[in-house]
Amino acid sequence: MEVVIAPADELARLAADSIEALLTRRPRTVLGLATGSSPLKVYDELARRHKDGLSFAHARAFMLDEYVGLPAEHPERYRNVIEREIASRVDLAPGAVQGPDGNAEDLDRACADYEAAIAATGGVDLQILGIGTDGHIAFNEPGSSLASRTRIKTLTRQTREDNARFFGGAVDDVPRHCLTQGLATIMSAKHLVLLATGRAKAEAVHQLVEGPISAMWPATIMQMHPHASVLVDDAAASRLQLADYYRQTYAEKPAWQSL
Template sequence: MEVVIAPADQLARLAADAVEALLRGKPDAVLGLATGSSPLKVYDELVRRHEAGLSFARARAFMLDEYVGLPAEHPERYRNVIEKEIASRVDFEPGAVEGPDGLADDLVAACAAYEAAIADAGGVDLQILGIGTDGHIAFNEPGSSLASRTRIKTLTRQTREDNARFFGGSVDDVPRHCLTQGLATIMSARHLVLLATGKAKAEAVHQLVEGPVSAMWPASVMQLHPHATVLVDDAAASRLQLADYYRETFEDKPDWQGL
């Protein structure tokens, strides 16, 4: 696992560098897209690069998760959020960005179909991730099986409180259920790039990077991935015991070596 500690704008550029390098070398790459506040600067940077010539026309993308039951037109439905923040701002082909169907009549079948769609696409080449204050990635809440696949999950009170800001501050308006890629699904991606900023994420980042691998901190499963990158600012890194070493390692990194 590589840990990079830098200002948020630099982190966004580093993540965008990884996406751009992938698309330059493999124009039909499969991307994994996350919602939430963590990837927004990355998406803005990718849009800037698209305007400078970077194409997504042959790429495909899969979303991490979706709320269950939000109307198709709801602005916080994750399919609409991804469309607004990145898909409509670059040149993805129609239908190239897919997400789990939170309005399906048969949610179990919808989860199985989503797993099959990712597999049929050849798997995700680069997955962008954020992390919750309780250590969840996607909507894999504490206690999630490390072997889990796409499924329905009940959101914790903490997650719903964290997300209430997107629903006018009302936790009661945040759905209680979601469909989410499982931890094993996420771990099947060839490169994981997680971004975290702010003091509120410091304990989760500490457990992710330096704690034991545990279902109580679901993101800690990333320690077992052969190509995982964690991009954090100083505040999010404030609980890391080896922070000085991570800084030194990044400063001494060979120029030819990407993330």
Template structure:
């Protein structure tokens, strides 16, 4: 696990660099896309590179981490709609190359199984963008989630719904109580995981993620077992890291050719 502590705009640039290097090397790469506030600056930077520098997504495919259950197809907070707004509509990524769990399916378990199969059929995810919740959840894998879990329906905790209420005009009761989410084992199958966290509110979760024991109590800690994880954090989110000085020193001294 590599931990990079830098200003927020630098974090977005570094994550975009990783996506760009992948797309240049493999134009048909499979991207894993996250929603929430953490990746928005990354999507802004990727859109800028597409518009100003010609970065192309034309042959790429993408899979979303999760989706609310029951939100209408035209709801502005439906995650497929959010990704369309924040990224797909701003680059040349084909809309039919972007896949999301079907939160409106009549048979939700079957939809989850079909989503797992679609990821496998695509050859797996090459680079997965991630955020982290204040309670250590990744995607919607809440505390207590099986570290071997796959795409499934989950009940959202009150804390997560409160955290997400800002996207629903502050109304926690408007936040759905269920979602479909990639499981921790599904996420761990991606070849490169890039997690972004900013702000003091994420400091405890980041500390557990990087330096705590692997435990279902903090689901993100399973990422410690992945061979290629990049954790991008600002000073505030790094505020509880015991080895912050070590992470800064090792990143500053790494060979330029090594990248993330």
């Protein structure tokens, strides 16, 4: 696991660099897209680079999760969020972005079909991730199986409170259930890039990087991934015991080595 501590704008550029390198080398790259606040600067940077000529025309993308039961036109339905924040701002082809169907009549079948769709592409090449204050990635709440696959989950009160800001501050308007890629699904991606900023994420980042692997802090499973990048600002890194070492390692990194 590589830990980079830098200002948020630099973190966004680093993540975008990795995506651009993939698209340049392999135009049919498969991306994993996350919602929430953490990836927004990355999407802004990718949109800027698209204007400068970076093409997504042959790429495909998979979403991490989706609320259950939100109307198709709801602005906070994650498919609409991804369309607004990144898909409509680059040249991803129609239908190139897929997400689990939170309005399916048979949710179990929708989850199985989603797993099959990811596998049929050969898997995700680079997965963008954020982290919740309780250590969840995607919507794998504390207690999630480390071997889990795409499934329906009940959201914790804390997650719903954290997400209420997207619903005008009304916790009761945040859905209680979601479909989410499982931890094993996420771990199947070839490269994981997690971004976290702000002091509210400091304990979760500390557990992710330096704590024991535990279902109580689901993101800690990333310690077992062969290619995981954790990009955090000073505030999110404030609980890291080895923060000075991570800074030293990044400062002395060979110029030819990317994330």
